[in-house]
Amino acid sequence: MSDPSSRRNFLRGRVATHSAQPRPPWALAEAAFAERCTRCGDCARACPTRIIRQGDGGYPTVDFAAGECTFCGECVARCQPAALSRTAGAPAWSLRAAIGEQCLARRLVECRVCGEMCDSAAIRFRPQPGGIAQPELDVAACTGCGACVAPCPTGAIAVR
Numbered sequence: 001m002s003d004p005s006s007r008r009n010f011l012r013g014r015v016a017t018h019s020a021q022p023r024p025p026w027a028l029a030e031a032a033f034a035e036r037c038t039r040c041g042d043c044a045r046a047c048p049t050r051i052i053r054q055g056d057g058g059y060p061t062v063d064f065a066a067g068e069c070t071f072c073g074e075c076v077a078r079c080q081p082a083a084l085s086r087t088a089g090a091p092a093w094s095l096r097a098a099i100g101e102q103c104l105a106r107r108l109v110e111c112r113v114c115g116e117m118c119d120s121a122a123i124r125f126r127p128q129p130g131g132i133a134q135p136e137l138d139v140a141a142c143t144g145c146g147a148c149v150a151p152c153p154t155g156a157i158a159v160r
């Protein structure tokens with residue numbers, strides 16, 4: 001364990017290559033993120049929509065049940081060790097919304113809340129002859145902002 005980064009990982013008790021928990025926007029790849037992030041909480045304190053919380057191991061994760069990401073970049077600006085790092089033109093993340101089976105419209109109950117919340121018009125409702133319009137997600141248009149998640153009355157939307 002002569003390599004200093006390996007030693008730091010050892011001392012922190014993990015060598016991370018992947019996390020199921022979404023990181024804040026513009027996070028480095030998981031292993032590099034875990035190496036740099038000091039778990040200081042500055043990103044969480046900086047977030048105006050309060051969607052960053054402490055996740056596993058004290059590392060920051062985004063909780064879309066608390067609100068949406070506006071991509072303001074405040075979390076990145078506050079990250080001293082540059083575990084969050086915004087390079088020109090780089091996407092914030094690869095997260096996208098997904099509509100699950102708990103969706104009311106899928107159960108033939110009228111609901112269009114998610115479509116009304118989506119500023120990117122990524123959720124459109126396709127009319128069904130004699131039935132309930134069904135939501136369809138345009139993955140290419142979705143930014144993964146999460147604005148549709150909390151307002152969904154059945155918790156049918158996940159961002160992953």
Ligand code: SF4
Nearest residue numbers: 047069070072073075
């Ligand atoms: S970009 Fe802004 S809204 Fe999104 S997680 Fe960072 S501080 Fe919060």
Ligand code: SF4
Nearest residue numbers: 103104111113114152
């Ligand atoms: S807000 Fe939720 S329940 Fe309503 S249409 Fe969208 S996914 Fe379905």
Ligand code: SF4
Nearest residue numbers: 118142143145146148
């Ligand atoms: S995550 Fe944001 S952009 Fe994607 S469908 Fe939901 S509201 Fe629209």
